Amino acid sequence: MSDTNGKKILLAHGGGGRVSNDLLSKIVIPKFQDKTDKLTDAAELNLESNNVCFTTDSFVVKPIFFNGGDIGKLAVCGTVNDLAVAGARPAALSLSLIIEEGLEIETLDKILTSVSTAAKQAGVSIVTGDTKVVDAGSADNIFINTAGIGTKHENANLSFDNIKAGDKVIINGTVGDHGMTIMSQREGIKFKSTLKSDCATLNGLVEKVLDATDQVKFMRDPTRGGIAATLNEIATATGLDIELIEKDIPVDTTVKAAAEMLGFDPINIANEGKVVFVVANEVAEEVLKIIKSDELGKNAAIIGEVKPPQGDPVVEIVTAIGGKRIVQMPYGRELPRIC
Amino acid sequence: MLERIRKAHALMDVACEAMGREINIMEVCGTHTVSIFRNGIRSTIPENVKLLSGPGCPVCVTDQGYIDIVIDLAQRDDCIIATYGDMMRVPGKNGSLETSHRENVKVVMSSEDALEFARKNPDKTVVFVAVGFETTTPATVVAVEQAKKEGLKNFVIFSGHKLVVPAMEALLSGMNNKIDAFLCPGHVSIMIGSQAYRPIVEKFKKPCVVAGFEPMQLIEGIAEICRQLIECRADVTCLYDAVVKPEGNLTAQKLVAKYMEPTDGYWRGLGKIAAGTLALKAEYAEFDAMKRFGIEEIPAEELGGCRCGEILCGLISPPECGLFDKKCTPDTPVGPCMVSSEGACSAWYKYGRRQRR
Known part of the structure; x- marks a missing residue:
């Protein structure tokens, strides 16, 4: 990603036009190539059972990078773990980014790499997502929301x-x-x-x-x-x-x-x-x-x-x-x- | 360890029998209070040895009037308020620093951090919320000295520093009290020395035992008090002599004396205590928030009905106070015993559900 050096997120990156598409196709999509290549409005899932668990969590951690992880890794772990402790095998996650104008694109790239790595480790796909950019000061670098869906383990009888x-x-x-x-x-x-x-x-x-x-x-x-x-x-x-x-x-x-x-x-x-x-x-x-x-x-x-x-x-x-x-x-x- | 605990308990039993009543021991150190609570020491000692949590938490005894002034200063856009974290929730008349939701209130871990805010924000005046007993005062004074050296014009302190010994004296002389002895603070004693309690022993004939923070130190401190009570004597004894010297830290004492002097001041729930608060000397007025902002005096607090003073002295139990569990709860504390999460009222509130330990 050498061409992103020093470049920053602009409001236009969340505007839905050419600049947005550029960000998605160059920075975001390549990280999650396996399932998001079709770019439809909603992902289609074939789950292995009807006993489904669904959860969501938002991440606003500060600092966004810390020893042992970053906000990207955390966003995957948090939602995967919520599914896991409900006795569900995580199947798919959504990923929504709320980015503060001015965030270095390189920083975003690093965070998305963490998301991708953590998702791979957990064996779960990122199947849909959204990107918004807000004025400087309206967010703190980046906020992430992930939602996750999974199917219940047959031995899970938790209450x-x-x-x-x-x-x-x-x-x-x-x-x-x-x-x-x-x-x-x-x-x-x-x-x-x-x-x-x-x-x-x-x-x-x-x-x-x-x-x-x-x-x-x-x-x-x-x-x-x-x-x-x-x-x-x-x-x-x-x-x-x-x-x-x-x-x-x-x-x-x-x-x-x-x-x-x-x-x-x-x-x-x-x-x-x-x-x-x-x-x-x-x-x-x-x-x-x-x-x-x-x-x-x-x-x-x-x-x-x-x-x-x-x-x-x-x-x-x-x-x-x-x-x-x-x-x-x-x-x-x-x-x-x-x- | 168990053998030492057993021996200590035996002494406590003998003391209770010799006195023919319960024994009230007051600790005047927030860290002791926390350690007693965390280690569940109350549940391990005989029932008639009562541990009274005295005014040992400098934050909890910070008066309402002082907090209100800090909150007022926080409303000024030309100020940054640098405060220790535990001051955030201490209530003023209308809310706390936490509920005032001001971005210019910064939690710091040291007076040096407050100085750093002053260096980085030359267009703002940094007000360091200087609270604490003798342990934290030297750090405040060092910051003033450093600011003076650097010619930092935008750093001031608002002193709410308190002195332990005058408070102990006030508790013993102010009202009919049930205090039999003091478990004296560890950290404060490092600064002021164990001999600082000599006047209390001589004037009031109450044992003063300095102990560290490990549970065994506390248990042995209680046992030593019992030994003195059995022998009908009152002495200063130091069980924490690895770090506490009889004369204390003379360098720190000298430094503090250079910049600050005792003055009468309010303690939450206890009223005005003579020479119990420290203020910057007149020659350092440029670093004094009160002088800088023309604050004439800290108003007396209005804790109508709060009976913390009597609770601290073991005269009444928390439910006997009219505010307890009504106006005064852990989420909306009024007096110091509820402000401190391990204070007598707060503990009673939490553990009242079960026999108090």
Whole structure:
């Protein structure tokens, strides 16, 4: 793409005319050649079953490039993972770009390459899309929306209603990596570190688990609000308590140190390559083994158990010294603290 | 570790028996409060050892009047407000910095970051929201010194810096209180030294024990307090002597004394505390936001009905306050005990559903 050097997105690139077509045919389409070459108004899909899942998500991450990924990769991972945790095999994605006038075309090219790479890794096609350009200042570099469609795995019987006391809670690795990485690169915090986002597509890992058992009760990707938010949602929806064992929750040492420094708790921090599984006690060890055999599950662990409630349902954590505390639903936006 | 915990508990039991009543220990350090909460320490110690979370979080004790002035300054297009993140949600009379939705409010991690905003934006005045106890004051002073050196004319500080010892004295003398001893802060003590608590021990005969932040340090700090109570003595003891010296950090103390002086100031929920706030000295008025913007004084706050002062002293429990769970909730906090997410009222609100731990 040497001819894009230094060139910027103009309002005309979203105008639907010759300049638009040029951008599409030279920059966008080549990345997704396999399915978008016909350029019809809507994609036709032949799905393998009628049991279909459909989801959508928008991505406005800042900075758009971060250690371990970028907004393009994230846009694929987010939607693929939403399908995966619903027990669906992702089949196709849409890709909508809202670009701020002035974005370097080279930057766009890089982001689209990431989209393409992540989609290939997940084995999912980008089948339709849209590009809009807005005035400088009306967006922040680029916003992306992806929607995804997939078909339900035959062993996927997931519902809050299936969860009962005694079930085990499993996570496929360290928590808080993505959120801490993003925060460490934001203005006002800035510190050098080896932090890396865990941003990854989880459909492969989830499929392995579902292939092996139909005893997975529930799955969710603990993105914003971290595992604290996900587990609180489960407790509230089921009316059951969840007891976590603090020492069993995997946390990267750098994430731990950075979180401590800023006054955050890793369990409240966003993940983009994690899935919380609630599974029947009888299959917990087997499921753990399967997860650990996957590249994205090397640090997996059983971190807690569903318990009968003693009043209003809560998520409680047993600390290293044997103390107990209640894990709250996070407020919504973590702020660094001095005290 | 378990053996040490067991021994500490035995001491606590003996102390409770010797006193014939519950023991109230106040920690005056936000980081202790967080550590006690995170590690679930309350649930591991005997029930009649009560831990009172004192005014240890500098942000939570920042008064309404101060916040309102910051929010007013944020409305000016010629200002950039540089603030620590946790100040964003502290409520003024009508909302907080977060709800004021102003783009010129910037979250910084250090006073140096605030200086950098001043260097990069010469056409704006950067107001550094200077809050914190003795631990953060030196950083503010260093920024003032640096601004002076660089001749930066567009950097000012709005000092809400607070002093711990005057607050401890105010709590002990101001009202009928139930405080038996203080668990003294770790970081603040690094600056002011463990001997800074000597006057409290002498005047009020209350044990003052300095501890670090690891759960074992806290448990042993509580045990040491119990030991002193059993022996009917009050002393300054430092369990954090790896970093806390009796005299503290003299360099930092000298630097702060050069630029700032104690003045009477408001603490949220506690009222005006004599010599409990720090202000820039008159000779550095050019860096003082109050002088720069002609702010005459910080108005007294109107927390009608807030009883945080009594809650902090262990005199009443949160539900006895008329505002609790009505006007004052974690999402719409009024007093410092609700502003701080681990404050007494906030914790009570959250855990009231279950026996408070």
